[in-house]
Amino acid sequence: MPIRIAPPDTSVAACPDQADRRQGNRTPAVFPLFYSGMDKGQFLVADGIGTNLSLHGVAIYGNRSVIPGMRIALFVSLPGMEEPLCIAQSRVSWVAGRRFGVTLGPLTLKEKNYLRFFFMGSRHSPSPRPSHLKP
Numbered sequence: 001m002p003i004r005i006a007p008p009d010t011s012v013a014a015c016p017d018q019a020d021r022r023q024g025n026r027t028p029a030v031f032p033l034f035y036s037g038m039d040k041g042q043f044l045v046a047d048g049i050g051t052n053l054s055l056h057g058v059a060i061y062g063n064r065s066v067i068p069g070m071r072i073a074l075f076v077s078l079p080g081m082e083e084p085l086c087i088a089q090s091r092v093s094w095v096a097g098r099r100f101g102v103t104l105g106p107l108t109l110k111e112k113n114y115l116r117f118f119f120m121g122s123r124h125s126p127s128p129r130p131s132h133l134k135p
Helices: 109-124
Strands: 026-038 043-052 055-061 071-076 084-095 098-104
Touching: 026 055, 043 071, 043 109, 084 109
Parallel strands: none
Antiparallel strands: 026 043, 026 071, 043 055, 055 098, 071 084, 084 098
């Protein structure tokens, strides 16, 4: 299934490839999350696995379909955090089956600090590998 790209805030022609739209480095990681939003007038609540997290976005493999442009809230469970980090007003930027990319909404200083703490810690320890990729 081809990747569907939502109308971005900048020109798609200038950024035709998913990797080209990234703003900053992504940290390889695997972590659980929940996402919620509205889909065709129905409230959507689903869970998934997040990967490649940055201060600007995340790739997700979810158990419920989303569409490009959809607004969702993320509840991210990062290692070392007692409660999930809530990131509201995020936007689905691309979809390929159950995999999709999300542009994170505005982050508070506290949320940015949580993410920076996670990024710093992940540089000093190897990322967990999904069980299906372990030797």
